Amino acid sequence: xxxxxxxxxxxxxxxxxxxxxxxxxxxxxxxxxxxxxxxxxxxxxxxxxxxxxxxxxxxxxxxxxxxxxxxxxxxxxxxxxxxxxxxxxxxxxxxxxxxxxxxxxxxxxxxxxxxxxxxxxxxxxxxxxxxxxxxxxxxxxxxxxxxxxxxxxxxxx
Amino acid sequence: xxxxxxxxxxxxxxxxxxxxxxxxxxxxxxxxxxxxxxxxxxxxxxxxxxxxxxxxxxxxxxxxxxxxxxxxxxxxxxxxxxxxxxxxxxxxxxxxxxxxxxxxxxxxxxxxxxxxxxxxxxxxxxxxxxxxxxxxxxxxxxxxxxxxxxxxxxxxxxxxxxxxxxxxxxxxxxxxxxxxxxxxxxxxxxxxxxxxxxxxxxxxxxxxxxxxxxxxxxxxxxxxxxxxxxxxxxxxxxxxxxxxxxxxxxxxxxxxxx
Numbered sequence: 410x411x412x413x414x415x416x417x418x419x420x421x422x423x424x425x426x427x428x429x430x431x432x433x434x435x436x437x438x439x440x441x442x443x444x445x446x447x448x449x450x451x452x453x454x455x456x457x458x459x460x461x462x463x464x465x466x467x468x469x470x471x472x473x474x475x476x477x478x479x480x481x482x483x484x485x486x487x488x489x490x491x492x493x494x495x496x497x498x499x500x501x502x503x504x505x506x507x508x509x510x511x512x513x514x515x516x517x518x519x520x521x522x523x524x525x526x527x528x529x530x531x532x533x534x535x536x537x538x539x540x541x542x543x544x545x546x547x548x549x550x551x552x553x554x555x556x557x558x559x560x561x562x563x564x565x566x
Numbered sequence: 567x568x569x570x571x572x573x574x575x576x577x578x579x580x581x582x583x584x585x586x587x588x589x590x591x592x593x594x595x596x597x598x599x600x601x602x603x604x605x606x607x608x609x610x611x612x613x614x615x616x617x618x619x620x621x622x623x624x625x626x627x628x629x630x631x632x633x634x635x636x637x638x639x640x641x642x643x644x645x646x647x648x649x650x651x652x653x654x655x656x657x658x659x660x661x662x663x664x665x666x667x668x669x670x671x672x673x674x675x676x677x678x679x680x681x682x683x684x685x686x687x688x689x690x691x692x693x694x695x696x697x698x699x700x701x702x703x704x705x706x707x708x709x710x711x712x713x714x715x716x717x718x719x720x721x722x723x724x725x726x727x728x729x730x731x732x733x734x735x736x737x738x739x740x741x742x743x744x745x746x747x748x749x750x751x752x753x754x755x756x757x758x759x760x761x762x763x764x765x766x767x768x769x770x771x772x773x774x775x776x777x778x779x780x781x782x783x784x785x786x787x788x789x790x791x792x793x794x795x796x797x798x799x800x801x802x803x804x805x806x807x808x809x810x811x812x813x814x815x816x817x818x819x820x821x822x823x824x
Binding site (some may be wrong): 412413415416417418419420421423424425427428430431432434435436437438439440441442443445449468494516517520 | 581583584587589590591592593594595596597600604605608612613615616618619620622623624625627631634635638639642653654657658659661662666683701702703704706707708710711760772
């Protein structure tokens, strides 16, 4: 067991050199890397939180948008239904009017036909009567003298 | 075993020195074994840590970087707890002390005869002591450096006047100046003494026990050897930790006003 002064001095010099080396070349890079990693982790956590918040916002927004779209769709559907009913109603009215018009026209046509036929018939009957009368009264009847009688007869038929 | 137990023990406690000097405090003999072993261990420590520092990435750390970062973080935390000044010098100092003394102490766990016999057969060295912290030269080298730093930090923290004032008037006031001076001198000198002798005493005693266990018959060595080695794992770590912590505490006490 012995303490040696030269050894002590030598060890102190070595120790000083080691401290210097650690301080210059070991400590700073390692602490820097650790600090950078700490910063990275902090940034990552902050970003994750931000992302989660953005997601929440987006989902709330989409929910709202969906609600608006749904009500809009309902409105459109109701409108369409109403419009369709209106169109059907209108078509019904138009059809009825058209039908009535056709029927009226047909009535009119029939009436006119009947009048026409009656007129024709009247004329024919008149002529027939004149021919018949002429045949019967061959000689006695003067066409001119009895024309007004015959005309009267024809009008009565 | 050719020699007697007493010869075996004294042989193991003899340094590989540059010259024969029987004095308790030698002024001429270099303890070459202590210097070589501590230098090799220190270079191992610095190489390992420098490798980690060069490859250090702020991304996913490798295993080496992880290990080094745990140590760095632990030491930085210890310094931060006790010292409230700039840590640019003190934290690397504490790291150097912790790892270096830890490696010194670890040499105690290597079987006592392994390295001396290797040195004897390979290099023809008669004496070879492998535990630097069981040599007062090594422990006093650390503690005297710390002592110098205590003085430096006292001046840095309080200024020359503040330091002188505290030295002369603390703790009993200015009318008890001689008592203050005596007390403060004792306190100041006790710090490096206690630092160095605590580490030296623990490791020297540990080494001695291992040497005594090695004197037992071979079949009786296993259980006490293992028990003492397991216990010594604690001592090795604890002594390195205590040396580092006390260094930080002493320097922060010197730096701050009371």
